[in-house]
Amino acid sequence: MRAKPSPQAVSQTRQFPKRSGPRQEPGLTAREFARVLDSVTLPVFASDKRGRLVYVNPAACRLLGKPADALLNAPEALFFPPPRAPVPQSGERVLVWNGREHVVHLLREKLPLNTRAKGLTAGHVIDVTALRDTELACALHQKRLEALVDNLPLLLHAHDDAGRIVFWNRECERVLGYPAREVLADPHIFERLYPDPSYRETVRAWHREPEGFTDREFHMRAADGSERVIAWTQARQAQPVTGWATWESGVDVTARKTAENALTEAERRAEALFQASPFGVHLYRLTPSGRLILMATNPAADKILHREHATLLGQPIETAFPELSSPELRKRLMRTCTQADTWQSGPNGYRDGQLAGALELHCFQTEPGVCACMFLDHTEQMRLETRLRHQALHDPLTGIANRSLCVERIDTALQRKRRRPDYRYAVIYLDLDRFKLINDTMGHTAGDAVLVEIAARLRASVRELDTVARMGGDEFVVVMEEFDSYKRPVQAIRRIRQAMVEPITVHGQELTVTASIGLALGQTAAASAEEVLRNANLAMHRAKSMGRNRVKSFTPSLLAQTLKVVRLENEMDRAIARGEFFLEFQPIIQLGVGQQLFGFEALARWKHPERGLIMPGEFIPIAEESGKVVELGYWSLREGSRILNRWRQRYPHLANAVLSVNLSPQQVPKPDFLPRMREILQETGLPAKNLKLEVTETALMQSGTLVLNKLTELRDMGVSFSVDDFGTGYSSLAYLTRLPLDHLKIDLSFVRMLECGQENLEIVRAIIQLATSLRMDVVAEGVETLSQQGILRGLGCEYFQGYLFARPLGEDKAEEFLRRFDMALGPVPSALPGKNPENMP
Numbered sequence: 001m002r003a004k005p006s007p008q009a010v011s012q013t014r015q016f017p018k019r020s021g022p023r024q025e026p027g028l029t030a031r032e033f034a035r036v037l038d039s040v041t042l043p044v045f046a047s048d049k050r051g052r053l054v055y056v057n058p059a060a061c062r063l064l065g066k067p068a069d070a071l072l073n074a075p076e077a078l079f080f081p082p083p084r085a086p087v088p089q090s091g092e093r094v095l096v097w098n099g100r101e102h103v104v105h106l107l108r109e110k111l112p113l114n115t116r117a118k119g120l121t122a123g124h125v126i127d128v129t130a131l132r133d134t135e136l137a138c139a140l141h142q143k144r145l146e147a148l149v150d151n152l153p154l155l156l157h158a159h160d161d162a163g164r165i166v167f168w169n170r171e172c173e174r175v176l177g178y179p180a181r182e183v184l185a186d187p188h189i190f191e192r193l194y195p196d197p198s199y200r201e202t203v204r205a206w207h208r209e210p211e212g213f214t215d216r217e218f219h220m221r222a223a224d225g226s227e228r229v230i231a232w233t234q235a236r237q238a239q240p241v242t243g244w245a246t247w248e249s250g251v252d253v254t255a256r257k258t259a260e261n262a263l264t265e266a267e268r269r270a271e272a273l274f275q276a277s278p279f280g281v282h283l284y285r286l287t288p289s290g291r292l293i294l295m296a297t298n299p300a301a302d303k304i305l306h307r308e309h310a311t312l313l314g315q316p317i318e319t320a321f322p323e324l325s326s327p328e329l330r331k332r333l334m335r336t337c338t339q340a341d342t343w344q345s346g347p348n349g350y351r352d353g354q355l356a357g358a359l360e361l362h363c364f365q366t367e368p369g370v371c372a373c374m375f376l377d378h379t380e381q382m383r384l385e386t387r388l389r390h391q392a393l394h395d396p397l398t399g400i401a402n403r404s405l406c407v408e409r410i411d412t413a414l415q416r417k418r419r420r421p422d423y424r425y426a427v428i429y430l431d432l433d434r435f436k437l438i439n440d441t442m443g444h445t446a447g448d449a450v451l452v453e454i455a456a457r458l459r460a461s462v463r464e465l466d467t468v469a470r471m472g473g474d475e476f477v478v479v480m481e482e483f484d485s486y487k488r489p490v491q492a493i494r495r496i497r498q499a500m501v502e503p504i505t506v507h508g509q510e511l512t513v514t515a516s517i518g519l520a521l522g523q524t525a526a527a528s529a530e531e532v533l534r535n536a537n538l539a540m541h542r543a544k545s546m547g548r549n550r551v552k553s554f555t556p557s558l559l560a561q562t563l564k565v566v567r568l569e570n571e572m573d574r575a576i577a578r579g580e581f582f583l584e585f586q587p588i589i590q591l592g593v594g595q596q597l598f599g600f601e602a603l604a605r606w607k608h609p610e611r612g613l614i615m616p617g618e619f620i621p622i623a624e625e626s627g628k629v630v631e632l633g634y635w636s637l638r639e640g641s642r643i644l645n646r647w648r649q650r651y652p653h654l655a656n657a658v659l660s661v662n663l664s665p666q667q668v669p670k671p672d673f674l675p676r677m678r679e680i681l682q683e684t685g686l687p688a689k690n691l692k693l694e695v696t697e698t699a700l701m702q703s704g705t706l707v708l709n710k711l712t713e714l715r716d717m718g719v720s721f722s723v724d725d726f727g728t729g730y731s732s733l734a735y736l737t738r739l740p741l742d743h744l745k746i747d748l749s750f751v752r753m754l755e756c757g758q759e760n761l762e763i764v765r766a767i768i769q770l771a772t773s774l775r776m777d778v779v780a781e782g783v784e785t786l787s788q789q790g791i792l793r794g795l796g797c798e799y800f801q802g803y804l805f806a807r808p809l810g811e812d813k814a815e816e817f818l819r820r821f822d823m824a825l826g827p828v829p830s831a832l833p834g835k836n837p838e839n840m841p
Contacts, residue, residue, distance in 0.1 A: 065098035155250035177223030398455035406469035410529035426489035429536035514549035584808035599658030602640035641684035688718030715740035748782025
């Protein structure tokens with residue numbers, strides 16, 4: 001029997017003996033042949049024409065899992081069913097025996113008819129299940145290996161003997177971006193992976209190295225143009241894969257190299273920062289015994305702490321830096337080392353021998369048991385701040401306290417006064433008398449020298465506890481505190497005045513400087529330092545107004561009076577605009593051959609809507625101090641000129657009448673003085689010859705060339721001038737010859753004393769004789785009695801003004817006086833008792 005050839009099985013051809021008659025040819029007997037088949041490991045079976053099994057060998061029984069008795073006469077199709085579909089070319093079929101699938105080759109063949117086994121079909125089974133399981137396992141293993149290689153986070157590629165790439169896994173594709181098919185097909189892939197020729201040759205040489213394991217990092221150009229760093233490990237196969245000479249495994253270390261480079265750069269920068277930082281840096285390690293050991297320092301630490309730190313490394317902090325090793329600081333540093341307690345402190349002063357400074361500390365943990373202490377030198381900054389604070393609180397010229405520090409000290413005194421009712425303090429306010437004259441005549445350098453000397457004398461006249469301050473200009477303040485009696489400030493003032501008596505030598509000249517002093521005691525209630533200074537300042541100004549070089553203590557009545565003056569000053573502008581001011585006219589009589597009306601003196605009055613009539617003695621000093629006297633003077637001049645010119649038009653005998661108006665010393669220096677004078681004369685129509693301006697003796701003495709020129713120009717226009725209150729100021733004969741004067745007015749104080757002594761009579765006689773010799777007329781004001789008139793006429797005086805002739809009259813009454821006045825004889829004088837306090841400018 002011939003079996004059909006199969007790729008998986010070996011065909012066998014068997015020949016059975018032929019029988020020709022009874023003669024029996026030599027060969028195996030049936031029994032012997034059966035024993036042979038029984039010993040064969042290949043399952044063999046035979047079936048008859050009916051398809052029933054008539055023979056199974058033991059191997060078939062084992063395969064089918066049944067004994068021979070159970071199989072014989074059983075239908076063959078029960079165990080070897082015919083195929084339901086065409087059998088594949090391999091001839092393999094899958095049959096289920098004993099609940100397990102078997103992959104088998106089933107071979108069946110009918111026996112020849114000329115044999116004794118006529119009508120039988122023989123078959124055998126080749127079980128290839130184990131083979132197919134092995135092949136399947138191998139294929140599965142192959143797949144797993146391929147999947148493993150493809151999905152490993154390693155770059156794998158292999159080279160042949162010529163150096164060409166023959167394997168390229170997916171990780172290579174992912175990292176470098178080149179598909180495997182492109183790499184394997186491109187003979188010039190190395191030029192793309194390594195563009196630099198020399199570098200590429202280095203890579204090729206590495207691939208040609210002898211057998212062994214070597215590691216190397218290469219920079220490879222990816223498909224997107226970026227550069228990747230791959231760490232390759234090379235290995236040669238002991239039993240190489242067909243076509244593989246070497247293979248390499250690699251790891252993409254680009255991120256690691258970038259991180260390493262960044263770390264290296266960061267370390268370089270940190271080291272550069274550590275070395276160049278303006279902060280001094282100490283690194284301390286905490287030992288198990290609790291000691292802080294210096295590990296490292298930077299150059300700034302050497303500079304800030306003024307020592308070489310290299311010799312101090314390894315020493316404990318209390319040995320290396322005694323100035324930084326206070327118990328509190330050591331405790332905080334130990335907490336920082338153990339508990340990561342980050343902290344900082346403001347500038348702390350220290351002293352080490354002759355060195356002193358201030359450090360700002362910043363401490364933090366760098367690793368467990370180690371802390372960094374950074375410190376910034378604030379020494380220069382604190383010195384600068386000290387200097388700036390000193391400059392902010394002290395006068396740059398004299399070096400004593402300035403207004404800010406003075407106010408601060410007074411505020412402190414007030415707070416103590418509120419806490420302690422028995423606390424005493426006082427403020428002494430000084431203003432140098434006529435200091436402006438020193439600046440104007442000797443220059444500001446001399447003035448500064450005087451201020452410096454005065455500050456030194458004040459400082460020497462009071463206690464160290466007391467504060468001497470310059471408020472600005474020539475004003476000084478002394479703040480006294482913590483004394484047992486309010487007699488102490490008075491004693492201090494005596495010492496100050498005594499110290500100022502001694503002349504001050506400046507530029508070779510001796511100067512005597514006095515001061516007006518105001519005193520404010522702490523027993524007067526005050527809400528703020530500014531209020532205390534105000535009180536002392538008010539007292540000082542009152543002392544100055546009393547004649548300078550005086551001392552005045554503050555009282556509540558002084559404040560009330562000052563507030564009253566301030567109110568009047570504020571109301572003065574509105575009073576002019578509202579017409580609250582008006583003029584009164586006091587006649588000036590000429591007694592010669594007959595009695596004639598020489599003219600009138602215009603006197604300003606203020607009719608206050610609330611207080612009523614306010615006399616010049618009250619508001620004129622306020623107007624002069626505030627500068628409002630300028631406008632008030634022009635108003636008086638304009639109003640008086642208008643009224644007199646109207647009278648001249650009504651009464652012909654007044655054609656030559658003169659209007660006397662007081663001229664303030666503040667008006668003449670103004671640039672618009674002459675233009676405004678011309679404007680008033682032109683506006684009112686009064687001829688210049690009918691106007692006489694009265695100037696005080698003191699104002700004339702202080703006049704400069706510019707003022708004299710202006711007065712001379714007015715004199716050339718026809719305006720006449722009179723010296724008011726002659727004899728009460730700084731009398732000088734020289735200025736009388738230089739000034740364009742026409743009249744001298746004897747002050748009423750001399751007129752009143754005519755009958756009280758020969759000395760007064762001689763003074764008046766001298767004044768009249770002086771005026772006569774200078775061809776000036778004399779006007780006596782304040783004449784109240786016929787006796788005074790007779791004496792003055794006997795001395796040669798022709799012009800009189802006073803109650804004997806008329807009081808100051810309002811406009812209507814003055815006009816009535818004109819109508820009654822007889823130009824030939826004039827009115828008969830009548831003595832009017834009483835003084836003349838209203839006859840003031």
